Amino acid sequence: MAERWQREWYLNGVFNANPDNSRPKYFITVPYPYIEGPPHIGHGRTFTIGDIVARFRRMMGYNVLFPIAFHITGTPIQAVADRLSKGDAEYESRLRREVGLYINDPVKVSEIVSGFKDPWNIVNFFKDRYIEDFKAMGYSMDFRRIFMTGDPHYSSFIIWQYVKLASKGYLVRGRHQVLYAPDENQAVGEHDIRGGDELSIDIIQFNLLKFRLGDSYLVAATLRPETIYGATNVWVNPNSTYVEALVNGERWIVSRVAAWKLQYQDKEVKVLREFSGSELVGKVVESPIGAKLPVLPATFVDEDTATGVVYSVPAHAPYDYAALVDLKRDADTLRRYGIEELVKGIEPISIIKLPGFGKYPAKDIVEKLGVKGQGDREKLDEATGIVYREEFYNGVMAENTPYSGVKVNEARVKVIEDLRGRGLLDTMYEVEPRRVYTRGGSRVIVAVIKDQWFLNFGDPTWKSLMIKALGEMKIIPESYRQNFKATLDWLSMRPCARKRGLGTRMPWDPEWVIESLSDSTIYMAFYTIAHRLAETGLASRLGELAKRVIETKASDKEALDAIVGFYDYVFLGQGDPEAVAKALGVDRGVVEGIRAEFEYWYPVDQRHSGIDLVTNHLSFFIAHHAAIFPERHWPRAISLNNFVIINGRRMSKSLGNAIYLKEAVNKYSPDLVRLYVAYSADLENVMDWRDEEVDTVLGRLMDIWNTAQVIVDMGKASVEPRTLSIPTRWLLSILNRTIAEGARALEEMRIREYALMVFFNLYDAVKTYMTIMDELPRDEVKYTLWKVLEAWVKLMQPITPHMAEEIWHNMGNTTYVSTEAWPRVEQQYINDDVENAFKVVDRLIEDIREVMRVSGQAGTVNVYVGPPEQVYEMFNDVIDMMGKGAAIRDIIRTLANRYRGRGELAARLTNDVASGKLPRFKLSRDMEVNVVRSFKTYIERRLGVKVVVQDATTPINDPTNKARQALPGRPAIYVEPKPANEAPL
Structure with missing residues (x-):
């Protein structure tokens, strides 16, 4: 059944959208998928919701454009090829499974996977699979407009985008801290990182305080330099490896891994020797404020966090307090290092007054939470968060510090200025979470890059434009608006280029490739003209020009001017169409027609996406539109759905529990997958795919199908009855109320509620009516049920289009129900009584x-x-x-x-x-x-x-x-x- 209607829809171009001034337009997009593997049920949720909206808008009289393209930029696809080339057996096994979804011959599967060592073979294979799977789901897309971000003519579009950003001063080059993979010698972004779409990744700045030890400094890291006045000792991990190294000419003692990280942070590092942390235990150092402090052992100290050295403030740091208590009780460790006397006299030093807490806030919270020791990390992390937050916002420095009465947040700034001025404070950057890896398996750290390309989202002019664009935009659900606002407020210098991977090279500096999140911000505009570029031969011409620009580092002015002139005219209405056409070797009417097509479709009326893209892609989507396009072309709405989990667990390819769209369709049918996606969760809720619940929904779908066949077999009444019985009046009231309220529900993206109305409540009403239909006049029943089914099948169509199409044609119709109008509300039938x-x-x-x-x-x-x-x-x-x-x-x-x-x-x-x-x-x-x-x-x-x-x-x-x-x-x-x-x- 499904294959029949898919074949007819796509062969006949039912969903191909062309400008039509007699109808209002509706342009909806879903982020194009990254095609390093097949689509899974997470894609299925987001794209199905997008398709439901597209089908609904089409029914409401809109000329709907719902296009699709494919993202290949960056390192994820390259990482797949690299892991295969390195002989990663586990990854190869997963790819065999993925390819095997589509190819039954094991020998052929092996040949295909072996070819994946070339990233373009990955691209070409999975591109076709996405098209197959999306058609198998019945998505009402205009497949004529497909492109890939690696296409040469797409590169011409990105070149134009970056010329515009550079002309406004938003593209800069300079020194800044970035996420970096040393093994790959390049900066990385969320798309380059394994699990980057699930992790919240931050760069944290540590303050490094120098403690004098002979002619060296034992360098301790802290986020709270104002607490140096309460320091009682310094902690090192006796089981870790430390180094003495020359760092910018000074002798520093830090962990071995810290020395490795520091060399990427604009510091000259030369390791002189390595030794065990136990060698430091018992020594006495001089703090930056002149206090003599012992170096003591603590297992909670992580050599892979900052310098692997911390100073202890047990009055105000829960980890320090717990470690000190542990050490005082550990007679064996005290004897082993001969530090009994050193430790015996250590007591917390209170330096911050905090309302609601005693003299030692760390002690209060450790005891309140029942912390069992320095190994009780979960409770200590909670305790640390509470104390640090409360002291930062509500604490005041005590009389035994130089900043008596000063708020903690103000004292911090003063301490940093003082110690930095005396050469006793430096900085170091860390990734949070600490251990992050690229998709290729390389460790990610923070590096300070001198010649990195950045987008300066912090530019005041740009910032005000993006905030304005957000303010004028509809966000669904509205609760996510604050997430967008927080992201736009926070955005500042964003690295926008890498030295490795697929994509468009920076026109002035082809050594760099524009990264995957930076070239996917305004591509929705490209949808409006992609098919016209192919039809007119301009795709080839623009691709050639892009190649010339990159090969000459943008010194080929003729090629660059032709690209910029074309897109300036098409997207901004700037320039002379005659001159643009001449530069490209086409008739003026061609470029004017392309311009008209863009003008008809833009702006984007709705961008539907998953919530994981709020902090990156979707915020960049707003920002880049605000930077480049006039206000009338800014996006109008963003809608979002939450994640998908499988049987209560996070879905992950690495966990082996990912459900691929191909598997779901083969096992269940596209309409069942679509209905379950629509019915199982509201947009803002996590969707938990549970097989037993899918089977329950299947039962309902079969009940509806069987009920529809009974009605079709009964046939249509020849005349409308003059009077209607109470049961008929009741059923027609339910039907028309569903038509009216269903439209409102879909308008407001209350998709689960809509699915309940149409596939559960309305079905229950029909079955109730059929229970007593033998007591009613036969012609009245036939008239009523046919009338109900005629509207009902239209209401099913946005969610279960294949079943709806089959029932529609079983009723004798020759049109496609997918192009039928929304059923008319017959107000006279709605009866509250x-x-x-x-x-x-x-x-x-x-x-x-x-x-x-x-x-x-x-x-x-x-x-x-x-x-x-x-x-x-x-x-x-x-x-x-x-x-x-x-x-x-x-x-x-x-x-x-x-x-x-x-x-x-x-x-x-x-x-x-x-x-x-x-x-x-x-x-x-x-x-x-x-x-x-x-x-x-x-x-x-x-x-x-x-x-x-x-x-x-x-x-x-x-x-x-x-x-x-x-x-x-x-x-x-x-x-x-x-x-x-x-x-x-």
Whole structure:
């Protein structure tokens, strides 16, 4: 079924979008995928949501462009090739599995994987697989517009982008700290890092304080230099390897790994000797403020964090306090190093006053959290976070420091200035988290690069533009706006080029390749013209020009001017189209047509993505549009969905639990995958793919399919009935309310709610109606169910397009349901009274079950519905007054005055509505009575017992006087004892 409709859609270009001035346009994009492997269910969630939006907008009358392209820039694909070339057996095994999803021949799989040592073979193989898989999911994309970021003509577009950024002063070159892979000799970004789309990676600046030891300095790292006044000792790890090294001409003692890192941080480092940390234990050093302090052993000290040396402030640092307590209790260690006397006299020195804490905040929090020792890292990390945060924002320096009364955050600045001025403080940068690796397996550290290319997001002019663009943009869910604001506020100097990997080379300096997140910021504009470039031959011409620019380091002015002139005209409307066309060797009408196509589609109406891209790509997307395009072409909306996990665990290829889209479609079907994605979680929630839940959704999908076939087999009524029964009026009300509220739900991206409406609530209503349809006129039933199915199948289409298309054509239609308009709301059918009355039926069923359970009776059920009309009047008055916010006491008083002699009933009705015993919606007596009677058979089939519905004002059989207990929305119930010989219903 699915293959048939996919074949028809894509062969006939059903979703190819061309400018059409008779319709409003809607341009939606999803970040193009990085194709170092096949798409997985995480891609499936994001792209399926994008497709649901595209299909919905198409139904609402929009001319929708939903394109796709492929990202290959940077090192991830190169890393795959490198790992294979190095003989990484584990990685090769994974690739065999991935290729084997598509190729059944093991010999062919081996040939293909062997060829992956050339990164372009990876690109070409997985590009085609993505297209196959996305078509297999039924995505309504315009596949004519496909390009890759490694295409020569795409490089011409990136050259233009960077010429524009340079002309505005936003592209700079200079010295700055960057994430760096020494083994690969290049700066790296999030896309280059293993797990970089999941990790929050920061660069942290440590202050290095110099402690005099003979003619050397023992260099300790800290984030809190103001605490030097509370230092009692220095910690080293006795089991780590340290070095004495010349660092910019000074003798420093640091860990061996620290010396290695420092040489990449603009420091000249020459190692003189190596030795064990135990050699330092027991020595006495002079602190930067002149205090004599012992060097003591501590296992919590990590040689791979900063210098591998820390000074101890046990009054204000939980790790230091715990380590000091441990050491004082460790008689063996004290004897081994002969430091008993040194340690015995050490007591914490309080230097910060902190409200809510005692003299020693570190001691307070360690004891409060029940820290067991310096090895209790989880609790110590929590304790450290609490103390450091509280002291930084609320602490004041004590009288025993030179900064008495000064706030901690101000004292820190003063201490740094003082110690730096005296040559006793330096800096060092670290990655957080500490151990990060590239996709190729190389260690990532922080380096200070002199000639690195940067995008200066901190430029005040640019910053104000990007903040303005965010302010004018819709963010869905709105709660993520603060994440964007925080990112844009924080963005400053961002390295934008690497020396390795695929992509566009910096035109003035081809040694550098523009990195993967920096060349994927405004490519949505390229979607609007990519197919036209191919059709007119301009793709080839622009590719040749880009090659000339790069080969000549942008000194080929003719080539550079032709590129810049073309994109300036197409995207910015600048320049003379005649001159642009002449420079490219095409007719003027060609470039004018390309310009018109861009103008028709831009700006991006909606960018849908995963939340992991907020802090990089999506923020860069906003920033680059603000920098280059006029305000009318700034993006209009960004929507986001959360991550996907598998059976409660993080999905990861390295964990071996990734579900590939190909596997999911083969196992379940595309529509089931789409429905599960839509139904299983709201956008802001993590989607947990659970196989057993998928099977449950499959059951519902099959039920809907079977129900639709029954309706199709019944056929369409020849005439519309003159009058409609209550059940028909109820079903048509549910249908039209779903049409109206469903449109609002999709408009607001409440996709899970929409899936529940269409595939669960509406189905339940149809099945309920079909339960009693034999009691209704045959032509009325056929008319109603056909009318419902005709709209229902359109409502299914955004989520389950293949099933919808099949049902649509089974009904005898020759058009594609994928291009049908949203069903029209027939307002005359929406009836609150009948819908509210049916809610009484559902609650009545539960009440009967409870009565049967408590009484133990299972005979005929007598239902007494509809107290006198005046009770309904009073009940509806309660609903009105509660809706206006009246207090319960005031409602009772008002009703008691209005209905003389019925104060007790007024109080009961009011209290029962307030407590939930009675419904909070209005009811009419006639409708409630008629609905309960109309759905008597439905009630019987739900309960498996015989039901007799009686008017509570004139009961025929009421042996226990239950009828008088009936209230609006709460019929009374009497269950007769079941005769011994009575057969089940």
